[in-house]
Amino acid sequence: MLNVYKKYLAATYEWIMRSIANGRGGSCAYYRPLSGWSEPYPETTGYLVPTVLAAGQTLNRLDAPKVAVELGDWLLSLQQGEGWWPGGLYSRRRTDLAPSVFNTAQILDGMVALYRTTGGSSWLDALERASTWLAAGVDEGGRWTLGNYRNAFNPSYYTQVAWPMLEAWSITKKTEVRNAAERVLELVLTRRRSNGAFNCWGFAPGQPAFTHTIAYTLRGLLESARILGAWERFGQPALLALETIQRRCELAGGRLAAAFDENWRQTSWYSCLTGNAQIALCLLHLERKETDLRLVNTAAKLVDSVCKTQRIDLPASPINGAVAGSNPFWGRYMTLRYPNWAAKYHCDALCTLMYRLRQEGLH
């Protein structure tokens, strides 16, 4: 199986490289069969950086560090003076630049990875400015009033903002950044329901959440707990939701519903493939703490579920190695498109799974 996974990783990585080759500096947000490549997307380009570095190393791609730096340079050129990045796709013609909390945090993730890899001062400067800007915008209640995707809505998946803030704090040691991140996490914890779900963990309040944003929420908690050494406070609260999802996935033979509402009612006629990969990552990261191959088992099934949807036998095709938004392709998450973040998370999940299986002695 390791050889099989490596083939899928290589194909997915090459697709990401193709998205960069067509991205005029960044990585294209998605590929759509009828209309081709989209504009580049700074947010997802940002968190593609650690993926390029990690997957590139696994695949022995010697140019991976250079590619990552070039992505970083492009992102630096878009960072605004106060430290934020704007939301949305990039276009030279755009003039309506507005700050985005979530997008800034995902690009911050890329800056952290580049600093840790190269030690370069430009990355340090960028991550300091970004994390300072993020921290300054958090009120005492853990909310941002400026830079939200939807008006004043601070979704629970902002744990995925707290996490990069804490990664930045671990480098800069600026206490205001850590304190702000903790306020964000505490706000999310107040939304935890007795069934393990979190209110407002979707794109809009009161609506079913894609597994994509559910996984953001849970992963943000797990990683924040790791950085802070605070498992009981921030990691434990994610456990019931993760185990509920794990069980649902296993009972469905490795298939995962695309979305769940806050009572765990599921939308299961399609899967959100990005969410599948992200949940696999959550399980693998939890397993680092709990050492239980039963979690790896479910993660493997989720990874397999994404691999099964990929074409890797058409090397000349722009969909070779791509990961669709949904399975079936016409599902409601990123309908009829192949997002770059789906490929990103699938690469991450493949790398992490392969590493774990090798640790167990699989050869």
Next chain:
Amino acid sequence: MAGVVLTAGYDRSLHALAIGELLKRRGIELSGVIVVSHFSVERIRAVIRQKGLSPLIAYALGRKRLGQAGASLAPLQEFFAAQHIDRTPMRRWARKAGVPVRLVSHINHVDAVRFVRQLKPDRVIYAGGGILRDAFIDAVDGRVLNAHSGPLPEIRGMNACEWTLLLGLCPAVTIHLVDHGIDTGTVLETIPLPLVQDDSIASLRERCIVVGISALVEWASRPLPERLTSRRLTPSSRQCFVLAPALRELLEQRLTQLLKPCVH
């Protein structure tokens, strides 16, 4: 004693047939047999949910028997030969033995529950048919015995043999009462089953079935605990599910190392 009711996962269940025949030879009253139909909407739906459409398509094309695990049947064949049990479909066997039999589309069907209630058995011996739900379990006040192919409480759920080996535990068969959880009922007996030279996963599974058959026959007439308690789940009791291909490959690679004596 009010007799025993036996379940069978399908009409040609060797597992159930062996238990029924051995109970009869011991003079233990078998008050009824419930057979789950191989071809029911519920079963087909469950197969699709778990495995997708491929097994059904393969079955329709005559390539594979539905539900067939493809494992070696050597230990079970040897058991049947040693016990001189003729292979007969369950319903035919039951009719010949004068045992009332009910064919149902799924084990929790109202007909199955009603059948058990009417018979008022002393206990039910579970030899397949799917997860039992509350109504069935309550119909016999929780006196349902199962042979689980792994040590409890550590290994609950599916592929118990495989998970036992993968998690580094010693193989065992556990006789337990079925309650409202998944393999959380009162443990009656744990029977170690050391690996033997040349064991494979398939042969170990079969040996677990054979040990389970004998143990269930023994427990058909033993007194049951008066107070039946459900074990409280602990983190080590995470439920096991069917192995993913990568984990199965890991287990196969490890098996030669595992063929060493282990201590309970």
